[in-house]
Amino acid sequence: MQTAAQIPHDVSYLDYKGKYKGIFAWIFSTDHKRIALLYMFSMMTLFLVGVALGLAMKLELIAPGRTIMGPQSYNAVFTVHGVIMIFMIVIPGLPAVFGNFMLPIMIGAKDVAFPKLNLLSWYIYVLGALLVIASVLFGNGIPDTGWTFYAPYSFKTGTNLLPAIFGAFVLGFSSILTGLNFIVTIHRMRAPGMTWFKMPLFPWSLYGTAWIQLLATPVVGITLVLVSLERIFGIGVFDPTLGGDPVLYQHLFWIYSHPAVYVMILPAMGAISEIIPTFSQKHIFGYKAIIASTLAIAFVGYFVWGHHMFTSGMSGTAQYTFSILTFIVAIPSAIKVFNWISTMHKGSINPDIPFLWAVTFIFVFMIGGFSGLVLGALATNVYVHDTAFVVAHFHFIVFGGVGFAFFGAIHYWYPKMFGRMYDKAWAKMGWAFFTVGFLTLYSPMFYLGMMGMPRRYYDYLPEFHAANILSSLGSWVMAFGLVIVIINLFRSAKNGPIAPMDPWHGKTLEWTVPSPPPVENFDEIPVYGEKDGPYNY
């Protein structure tokens, strides 16, 4: 393989001086790496807001009755928390940050297929976020419908819902355009010799994800438009008092929002599929099986939305069909776990920071997945649906899954992105607090759900008290870990020791370019030979 390692001292993307200065050098840049960082900083800011809201809820729930806020505020807090976390953090998630940064480099390209469209996607993202923020700051009342905007409550509430819905609609376009960009990039811009089956698994997962973004997001877009029209003009699609059907809303909403779960988790799985082999210095186990499972999840994931609606009123046949499909979609995820663990077998394992995050990812992802089986079966779903059990389940999957993978990925690619290494002792401590806090925060919610405590509950009966105290304590431990992790990463970007080109001895192409990479990534486009492969250690 010809690598680009011998590039002379080209300017890194961080130092490059173009025609714009200061902040404009960033917000007018079409360099995929700068756009990735734009996403990262905007998402990090919003994430901290979301976390603060989460902590506020946990503080409110530490005791029955009013603790720090009233019910109206609580309902607004979980709505805004959910909208931020879902539409602005985990849906753009890994593709927006690591997909943008690494995809072109990993497939040997100088940029994505449409760099300007890429920047536009970020503008749209910011616009969407601003609209949601506007719904909080202006108008008569913060939205209080939950992030699901269920009809007909979303027509009854007097709060300022429209800008939030419109914001979610706009954010959808950002997602669609990113997906489109990635599909074309992967089809057209792979390095010569990099056949489909020589492509690393992270780009593969982005490919599966991109198709979901492209095909599923329009459904929620149209649904949100219908909700807006109904709120403004009373057209009567979903509101029963106007002859509409509120259950239709749920179908349309989940036709998108279930596949959206895979938009969140597939790239996370892709990142894990890179980290595990690198730190085991071993070829990934079952490369093709992992690809097949990615595509299977992306495909079958379209047909399971009904599992969110087992109590809303569907025919019996629809119910058990959705149940069985839900179980089928669990299999490819299990296959991935088996392959990751087998990759460690007979490896030469360096349990460094990214690997620790990856292993914890596997652990919490398994818990999330197993609790998903409880939700997939009819009898048990009916019991735990809309209880704290579901809240625990999706935090384990989307926060445990996407969150741990995100932190794994940032610690993995950090030296490449910033050319410096973080402090490992602090990083390890942050990880430990975060993990312990995470488990203490969410595990009690499984128990609470099994006891019968419904979700979105501002107040609860005394019998639920003990587990709620434990959960609230966990939230502080986790927040402490999070602070350590973030401060460490921030400080090291300036002061950390200079990182070499290939600190972890990886085999994918990003480790063949300097850290941080030059503006155009490669001087000369690399060529993949017969014997080259992303995991040939």
Add this chain to the structure above:
Amino acid sequence: MYILSSTTNASNFVTGVDKAFMIIMGISFVFLIGLTFTMLYFIYKYNRKKNPVATQIEGSTKLEIIWTVIPTILVLVMFYYGWAGWAPMRNAPKDSFNIQVTGRMWNYTFQYENGKTTDTLFVPMNKAVKLKLISMDVIHGFFIPAFRIKEDVVPGREKSAWFIAQREGLFELFCSEYCGLDHSYMYTYVKVMPEQKFKAWYVDTTKHVDVAAVESPTANGKRIMKNIGCFACHTVDGNKLVGPSFKGIYGHKVTVTTGGNDREVTVDDEYIKKSIYDPNADVVKGYNKGLMQPYVGQLSEDDIKQITEYLKTLK
């Protein structure tokens, strides 16, 4: 506690549902612990210090087949038990005892065939009870954890649920579907009584509701309002909730918006009746339209007279 003490068998569905729980969670725990320990063992055994050079293995078709087929069989077993525990919930026996459940923001009321109306669900033991679920406004969730049943209460759709209570006692009944401000206060209880005792309670229609005794018209008005849930949105002490307070309301002037125009009206019998039967015609300024639902068919003119008597006393 419900799950953990599943031997209590409070309803006919408990056994089936808990069996599904046990099987799914049992298999899951075995796998979770097994896989976690395998992973930890590999990390320990193949640590770079002990094993500086990895052995390259690219995969194994045989293993892929094994770990596709075995989990598939296991999840189909889980599916089966999930289905088996749920299937009986679908159809109520023909001779069930019927009760109508009306959900509204933010309470439930229960109407019996003989006209009794309560805010607690009274049911006989060992007899199939069929509930007709009706919502007056938004979607609510009818959830009795101890009985393992849950069904959304959807406006515009007639839905139902059924059960056979098998244990005497008082059990929580929650609203599980988010429905606005006081969602978490939308709970009440199911009271299960032996059949004889229930019969005695049921035929005694002298007591409209057995929660409060009937004394004067004003007390009666208060009781009606409490049972049907007016106080979820209104107070009597001057504080605003979702709707205006009733303190000093009778005889005072309020500004209302009628079809986009503001006008001033005096609160009298007629206005109160209209506010209850058609609350969105005149909307009190500063409040939102569409929150209070019309109570046509739920409150008789006589009920409203009693409510008005009570409101008059709130100076």
